[in-house]
Amino acid sequence: MGNKQGKDGKSKSASDKKYKLDQDTIKKLQESTNFDKVEVKKLYETFSDLSQGGKVPLNRQQFKDGLVKLEQCGLKNLDNSPFGDRLFDLLDTNKDNTVDLQEFVGGLSILCKGTVEEKLELSFKAYDLDGNGYITKNELSQMFQQAWISGFKALSYQTNEEVNRDDLNNFSEEMAQIFAEGAFTSLDVNGDGKLSFSEFKQFALSHPKITATLNGSKKDVPITFD
Structure with a gap:
């Protein structure tokens, strides 16, 4: 039929x-x-x-x-x-x-x-996981980790290379913590252990990115909305 x-x-x-x-x-x-x-x-x-x-x-x-x-x-x-x-x-x-x-x-x-300002505000909200109006070092690290993971997944798809999930998570977490530590040192101007929107804005306006590398291939991942 x-x-x-x-x-x-x-x-x-x-x-x-x-x-x-x-x-x-x-x-x-x-x-x-x-x-x-x-x-x-x-x-x-x-x-x-x-x-x-x-x-x-x-x-x-x-x-x-x-x-x-x-x-x-x-x-x-x-x-x-x-x-x-x-x-x-x-x-x-x-x-x-x-x-x-x-x-x-x-x-x-x-x-x-x-607008640039609208995207900055949305980027800030993306990092502010608990919605309290500030970004902690741990929140910054968690979002950086997701950036690395997305970069490696994209590379894995492009190059048809298998990536071990545990290795990916462990490496991404380690790199994210290092990156967040360095970023926080320069961004937390008043030293209160958290980032306000104005402090985060300086970081976001520099168009930050992480670069994932897999067997010679590279993938740049913007870590704010651009």
Whole structure:
């Protein structure tokens, strides 16, 4: 038995998969973000494909699947960012453990087309894991570790080289602690053992990065949103 044919000659299952996009919603999203109409429409389509036609918000895995598709929308791929897991938490502004359409498009608007100051503020929130308004040396180290891990994973994929997970975690943790120690010494101007936004801002404006190396191949990973 084959699929039923629709009026346009396409199979019913194929026509059902294409969700109807609400033009009023597209207009409102365009007005409230930095995206143009084409970009908003593509992001809306991506969200709809992942969320049963936009009927339900995205869970963490669906959100990650959405990041992979950003390049298809003409935007930069944020899936390879060390902030992949943190992004979900940052964009979930109402803290209900899901990301709805407004949070999805609005958050990506800052990441892809936001001002320098907006990206700095989001970078600071990414590092401030407990949300207390300051970054500790341990928080800095944890985020640096994720940067190294993402760099090595990208290199492993590019070079088709296997990387032992335990070795990767141990090395990344060691390098992150060393890097965080050095960074904190120069960044913690007032010596109070934590970084304020203004102290972090000086670090972020220097466009910091880590360089992962695997069998002669190198991968630079930005460690703030740029």
